Each structure stands twice: as C-alpha cells, then as structure tokens.
Amino acid sequence: MRVAIFGGSFNPPHVGHQLVALYVLETAAADELWFVPCWRHTFGKALEAFEDRLRMSELAAAALGARARVSDVEARVGGEMSRTLLTIKGLQASHPDHEFLLVIGADVEPELPLWYGAEELRRSVRLLVVGRDGFAGGSAVTMPAVSSTEIRARLRAGEPVDGLVPRSVLSYIRERKLYAK
Numbered sequence: 688m689r690v691a692i693f694g695g696s697f698n699p700p701h702v703g704h705q706l707v708a709l710y711v712l713e714t715a716a717a718d719e720l721w722f723v724p725c726w727r728h729t730f731g732k733a734l735e736a737f738e739d740r741l742r743m744s745e746l747a748a749a750a751l752g753a754r755a756r757v758s759d760v761e762a763r764v765g766g767e768m769s770r771t772l773l774t775i776k777g778l779q780a781s782h783p784d785h786e787f788l789l790v791i792g793a794d795v796e797p798e799l800p801l802w803y804g805a806e807e808l809r810r811s812v813r814l815l816v817v818g819r820d821g822f823a824g825g826s827a828v829t830m831p832a833v834s835s836t837e838i839r840a841r842l843r844a845g846e847p848v849d850g851l852v853p854r855s856v857l858s859y860i861r862e863r864k865l866y867a868k
Contacts, residue, residue: 697743698835700744702853704747719754720751724744741759760774775789838851
C-alpha cells in the first residue's frame, strides 16, 4: 500500500488542509493519505493540546472518506520536538509493507535542506510537493493560502471563520473553547 503522509501542526486543521489532502488522493499514486499532527512544534510554537489537534484532524479527515486517516505516530515517537525523519522511520518500522510518500507545500520546500536529517529523509521517502498561493513550484494546481495563524487570530478576536474551517472542526473548537481570548 502507498500512503501519503501529510504532517503539520493542524492548529487548527482548515479547508486548505482538506483541499491538499483531496488533491493528493485524487492525483498522486497513493492509496491513502494520513494526516500526522506534530507532537511538539520544531520551532517551539505554542500549540493546543495534541489530543485536541488529533481529534480536529480526525474530524477534518472524516469528510474526505475512508482513504483519509489520522495517525498518532508522533505521540508514540515523542521527544522534545517533532522531527519528520524520525516520524517517517517510525512509520516504516511499524508498517514495513507500506511505501510512504511525504506531502509538503511549495512554501516549505526551500527550507527542506535545513530540516533534521534532510538528506536521509530525501533518500527514505518520495516527496509530493503541492503548490501554494504565492510560492513558485510544486504541483500543477496551486492551493489557496489559508492560514491557521489567521484563523486563530480571528477566533481570539471573535471574528467569523466561516468558509475557512470545516464545520465539524469549528463545532469542536467552540465546544472545547479552543483559541479563546
């Protein structure tokens, strides 16, 4: 089985994430796509609790059908911060019969040489680079620039985020009072 790994903070997951996932599922040679919320942000950014981001990712993935799932591998790998190479190695060890592809945005691709174990990561997994508004390169389609940072700011200010966040995720955010002032 070929699995596309789509990692991120997912703080919160939004419709841009869903569009990327659907695009990969429909155009790449992948049987499934797994959302992988990071355990701890590499640059120390404040995140909502892992369990909340995992649940919101499950809600976002559910709308995409059975080929989209969520993995808690980063919680199992643990550590001081998330490292993509260690995540991929953990997945390869626990699923030796799977081939993994790594989904990254064109906005992140230039930073890849700075990642922990970048060369080994490139040797370990095939990259699927998806275009993002304002960034050259990537796929034939450019995804809209939806920003979790902007969504969090709007939520803190009590401004609407309709059309930016899946309804199920927004209901969860409101129920749990996440991203409050």
